[in-house]
Amino acid sequence: MSDGLTIRFWGTRGSIPTPGRSTEKYGGNTPCIEVRHRDTRIVVDAGSGIREMSTKWLDEEGVGPTNVSLLFTHLHWDHIQGFPFFAHGYMSQNELVVFGEADKPVEELLSGQMSGDYFPVELSAMRAKMVFRPIVGPFEVGGVHVTPFPLPHPGGSLGFRMQAGDSVLVVATDSELDLIAQNRDEVLEDHEASRSYADDFLEMFRGANLVVLDCQYTDSIYAQRTGWGHNSVATAVDLCRQTRPDMVALYHHDPQSSDDTVSNMADEVNRRLAQTKDRILVFAAREGLAMRVAKPKPPPALIKD
Amino acid sequence: MNVDDAAEQTLRPFKLETIGETDLARDFDRPTTGIRVMGVLLPVQACVKDRIVIVGSSAVVGRDPTAEIVLPDSAVSKRHARIRCDPDGLYSIEDLGSSNGTYVDNVPVLSCALHGGDSIRIGRSMFVFDRIRSFEGTTET
Numbered sequence: 001m002s003d004g005l006t007i008r009f010w011g012t013r014g015s016i017p018t019p020g021r022s023t024e025k026y027g028g029n030t031p032c033i034e035v036r037h038r039d040t041r042i043v044v045d046a047g048s049g050i051r052e053m054s055t056k057w058l059d060e061e062g063v064g065p066t067n068v069s070l071l072f073t074h075l076h077w078d079h080i081q082g083f084p085f086f087a088h089g090y091m092s093q094n095e096l097v098v099f100g101e102a103d104k105p106v107e108e109l110l111s112g113q114m115s116g117d118y119f120p121v122e123l124s125a126m127r128a129k130m131v132f133r134p135i136v137g138p139f140e141v142g143g144v145h146v147t148p149f150p151l152p153h154p155g156g157s158l159g160f161r162m163q164a165g166d167s168v169l170v171v172a173t174d175s176e177l178d179l180i181a182q183n184r185d186e187v188l189e190d191h192e193a194s195r196s197y198a199d200d201f202l203e204m205f206r207g208a209n210l211v212v213l214d215c216q217y218t219d220s221i222y223a224q225r226t227g228w229g230h231n232s233v234a235t236a237v238d239l240c241r242q243t244r245p246d247m248v249a250l251y252h253h254d255p256q257s258s259d260d261t262v263s264n265m266a267d268e269v270n271r272r273l274a275q276t277k278d279r280i281l282v283f284a285a286r287e288g289l290a291m292r293v294a295k296p297k298p299p300p301a302l303i304k305d
Numbered sequence: 306m307n308v309d310d311a312a313e314q315t316l317r318p319f320k321l322e323t324i325g326e327t328d329l330a331r332d333f334d335r336p337t338t339g340i341r342v343m344g345v346l347l348p349v350q351a352c353v354k355d356r357i358v359i360v361g362s363s364a365v366v367g368r369d370p371t372a373e374i375v376l377p378d379s380a381v382s383k384r385h386a387r388i389r390c391d392p393d394g395l396y397s398i399e400d401l402g403s404s405n406g407t408y409v410d411n412v413p414v415l416s417c418a419l420h421g422g423d424s425i426r427i428g429r430s431m432f433v434f435d436r437i438r439s440f441e442g443t444t445e446t
């Protein structure tokens with residue numbers, strides 16, 4: 001049971017950190033996900049949530065040598081802005097393998113946001129042993145098989161299908177899937193129409209225990225944000241129906257969305273899936289949630305009053 | 306140098322309490338002592354009827370009589386889950402390897418930060434988590 005993957009959300013907000021009372025529940029930190037398998041630690045993206053992650057690791061485990069594989073979906077600011085606050089990067093006993101898009105100068109871009117006028121400490125002050133690996137195809141990290149796949153997003157973005165034993169996690173953040181629907185014209189006419197996607201794309205999601213999916217916009221907001229690179233509720237519902245993962249965590253919440261809005265979006269996805277009797281557990285990703293990547297067991301029936 | 310250290314050194318020369326003639330600490334004193342925030346579990350459909358106030362920084366929920374929060378239900382493990390309150394007053398719940406799982410807002414969790422209004426399912430019971438404020442001791446007039 002414990003041999004699969006576990007996941008913990010440290011940042012779920014898209015675009016810009018959004019602290020405040022209206023975002024307490026789902027959290028205001030930008031994307032950062034911790035994935036564990038046995039002793040292997042994988043971190044997907046270094047948004048502002050990474051700071052609390054490293055604080056927590058230090059509290060719980062001290063300063064012993066720590067090996068981390070950091071996977072960047074892409075290098076938009078909300079996905080790298082926490083990197084200078086990743087305390088483990090400053091400790092020479094640690095090893096950090098940084099995976100990023102092959103066609104981007106990952107090291108240059110990370111050091112750019114720490115240079116001169118932007119930040120008081122240069123990337124060179126991060127004394128952990130740092131290795132940069134361009135992502136050119138599937139790879140393995142400590143027993144976890146990672147299959148990268150491209151997502152439609154301004155400047156590009158990568159999805160990751162991760163598997164250890166029977167445990168399958170897909171992280172598909174920043175993406176506007178409607179743009180790669182082969183029947184895009186039809187979808188523009190009828191936003192709830194079934195999208196037709198290439199089969200190798202759908203294959204990335206099939207059989208997943210958990211899909212972490214960009215669902216930044218309600219359908220009405222999406223109508224005003226088409227081309228901005230993020231999904232809407234209808235797109236999420238359709239992908240659920242077509243690929244039927246066990247669980248879907250809606251992710252990359254809009255900075256404009258209050259906790260109530262985010263809750264309502266998850267409710268709306270569940271309501272539409274219930275209409276077609278698709279039994280998929282959909283919820284909004286929240287900061288501080290840790291769970292097993294496995295087929296969920298329903299809870300025991302409630303006691304009768 | 307650690308980033309937080311750097312920030313700390315930059316900020317240290319300013320001591321807010323002594324700016325000008327105003328002693329901010331004195332002039333803006335407010336009665337915070339004696340106020341305590343506590344977590345409560347409100348039974349929605351549960352094997353207990355009364356609300357459960359979570360006292361202290363850690364409480365085990367379980368079937369075992371030694372648990373701080375006892376739920377007499379065969380679907381609850383002896384030591385099922387632990388609710389914690391960190392020094393900042395933030396609550397979280399952690400499953401202790403229970404047989405039937407711990408659910409927050411229907412999601413099976415290993416652990417989860419708790420927010421007022423979250424539903425918690427343990428065994429055959431459902432609670433809503435909330436936070437209440439209470440005053441300790443006497444109030445001076």
Ligand SMILES: [Zn+2]
Nearest residue numbers: 014015078174
């Ligand atoms: Zn983003």
Ligand SMILES: [Zn+2]
Nearest residue numbers: 074076153174
């Ligand atoms: Zn982006």
